[in-house]
Amino acid sequence: MGCCRVILFLVLIIFGVEGQIQLCQNTDNLACKCETLAGLIDISSLGKKDGIQYKSMEATVYPSSYKFSYNPCYPFNDLKCTSAASCQEGDTDSFNLGTQASAKWSMCDEDPNKNCISYTAKQDNVDRTTIVVLTCNPSGETTFSVDGEFPGSNPPQYIYRLTSKCACPNGCGGGGGSGSGGLSTGSILCITFSVLVVVYLAGGIAFNFTRRGASGKEAIPNVELWMDFPALVKDGTVFFINLFRRGGGGYSTME
Incomplete structure (x- = not known):
């Protein structure tokens, strides 16, 4: 379970970048x-x-x-x-x-x-x-x-x-960025991750139901982890923002 928590926490940090693909x-x-x-x-x-x-x-x-x-x-x-x-x-x-x-x-x-x-x-x-x-x-x-x-x-x-x-990316000028003409890298990552989550949940529920006789929420793989999901989202977001924040007085930018 500890390993799963670490993996999910890192995934949340990585996909925090998806919200910032315009940076x-x-x-x-x-x-x-x-x-x-x-x-x-x-x-x-x-x-x-x-x-x-x-x-x-x-x-x-x-x-x-x-x-x-x-x-x-x-x-x-x-x-x-x-x-x-x-x-x-x-x-x-x-x-x-x-x-x-x-x-x-x-x-x-x-x-x-x-x-x-x-x-x-x-x-x-x-x-x-x-x-x-x-x-x-x-x-x-x-x-x-x-x-x-x-x-x-x-x-x-x-x-x-x-x-x-x-x-905006590709809003004006040449618009020849890496995301032109198709899905952006962030979008591809999101789609791939979503598919993997669906496969993981469906496969885990099927296994727990047929092999372990579990039912209800107990059939969900690592159900305790998913119940902690909102807190992990918050932790991942805070970690990512603090990673780039720098100290000092006045108005500053984060590099």
Whole structure:
């Protein structure tokens, strides 16, 4: 029974990944693209090659006198912000909040099922980071908003939110990810696992009924294990999330 518990616990951890098959698998941290188990996320169509897509936006969650600009994928120059992805603008000054070259995809801290892109830059001996939270919306329009500077973050962190079908695997661009043209790896794993569970239960019930004379719930193989299933699901989920969570103050992403 102990062995069965360990196996099922590990299976639950593995299939926790299925709920996160849209998470980035990049090793080279491309500014525009992210390879996932479900396909390619390509946000290149959301940026401007010769300008700024989202210019002088106001912070809506943590208001300030500053305005914020963001351009996905392509660098821009504006005041003191050079080769920038994100810029903070005041009446008399401006600050580079992250360069395109520093773009890094990772799991979002606030929601492990979402991807985040972080950008960093150093100006006046101060490191600043912009974190863009991506939300997949297959059928809706693209929206962008600025939360503002995350309270108490040191060094300063700035939170943006970008919702688009382009944040979905194969939603925009080439869509040439590993999941195109058929079932994703995660879907295949789920189907295979479901079939194995059905065969296991059916075969176990038949064996217990015909060979052991068991009936009712006693005919179910390892019935005690299945009664503990909800608790194991919870344990597996908590374990998986904590595995990727990292400490530290302020808003952070999980790599």
